[in-house]
Amino acid sequence: MHDHENTFNQNTDHDSIKLSSQESDIRVFSGLQNESIQHDEDLLEILDLSVEQLTHYLEEYILDNPFVDLQYSDPEQISSLEKLKNQELEIEQIRTPQSLESYLFEQILLYRQTPIRDAMVALVGFLDDRGYLPYTTKELAEKLNVPEIIVLDARTLITQLEPAGVGAYDLRETMMLQTERDNYAPNVAYYLLETYFDELNNEDYTEIMKQTDLTQEEIMESVNYYHMLRSNPASLFNQTAKINVIPDVTVRHVNQESITITYNRHFYPKVRFNQDYYKEMVDRNEPALMDYLTEQQEKYTHLANNLRRREELIKLIAKCLVHCQVDFFAEKTDYPKSLSIATLSEKTRLSPAIVYRIITNKNLEFSGHIYALSDFINMSTTKGRTGLTIGTVKQRVMDIDRSMPGLTDAEIVQELEKEKITISEAIVANYRRHAK
Secondary structure, eight states: OOOOOSEETOOOSOEEEEEETTOOOOOOOTTOOHHHHHTOHHHHHHHTOOHHHHHHHHHHHHHSOTTEEEEOOOHHHHHHHHHHHHTTOOOOOSSSOOOHHHHHHHHHTTSOSSHHHHHHHHHHTTOOTTSOOOSOHHHHHHHHTSOHHHHHHHHHHHTTSSSTTTTOSSHHHHHHHHHHTOTTSOTTHHHHHHHHHHHHHTTOHHHHHHHSSOOHHHHHHHHHHHTTSOSOTTHHHHTGGGOOSOOSEEEEEEETTEEEEEEOGGGSOEEEEOHHHHHHHHTTOOHHHHHHHHHHHHHHHHHHHHHHHHHHHHHHHHHHHHHHTHHHHTTSOSSOOOBOHHHHHHHHTOOHHHHHHHHTTOEEEETTEEEEGGGGOBOTTSOOTTSOOHHHHHHHHHHHHHHSTTOOHHHHHHHHHHTTOOOOHHHHHHHHHHHO
């Protein structure tokens, strides 16, 4: 039996990363490369869990491993978080809570004002809860009462927006869209989805090998990659309404030279290998028992390693995000600048699908506020072809609301159309609701 660390997260001290405002390089931690992540289904399963969800996951895990104990987070620390709420310090997102529809509108606003752009805005209203557009071009043209060619172009442009996979007709297309935009995808991953989706779905890899020159190893590399993709590309933004208030990381503006990022390990449950009970079983020296003991020890080691990797990945993304938004965290600006998942992917050298998972259900505390990491993914400060930013559009909505009280959302949309600003009623309602 080999020795190993008996307790993961035993140290309750914060793990701090200092980030100079001049730092320009974000490096992937050793052992966190894309291939090692996509081949580990257990790691992928815990990567996008919140603190509460991870706790439930570990509670289920220890039922199957009698040698693993679960230590819950420090009640005093949770109590201090409750005091933060009771002091009526404002706990909110950075601005109007991000939604899929508002994020898409931010990106659509960058396009030149044309009938195609107007159709893009209208089509967003037909996305389902997954972010799919499950209608034919003809059906959508009839719904919008515009030519099919306009709808076709608008639909194509929507599928090029973030998050990757949005606007897809079905599961196959959303996976293809995500794969097409991922520089880290296996070379044949897109081709297999396009040509052999049914065989992949039925796990008929032998048939694929018969019809291609691909080896089983090449096919399985793509299959492992598919596990990272999201069947629900809208999920990153659907979490907004149910955001929990436990921050995974805390950011502090120390001085002009330093911003400190702290991973809040003390809010997380800790897993411990019960070495005494394990040794007691080993001392029985029963051959039939030894394989079971070895298996449980290895399962614990794998879990502990994955919890460490999850922590390192969250810290990596937090560090990159703070670096990209350094002016906001250095309190030089009131709002973060535009930032995309693609940019985070490029800077961290991680697949967009992995970045997406890490951001999901994670929160950040800064200056008495708790934010969802997804709220830093935005295009709100980028000017569109008409010179407008999302901030400008929001302000116009508020101005009209104040100057013409009693207008419905639809009537405000009509007022904006007079200024050649195309926006949906749902977005107007969202802006008005969170301005109060």
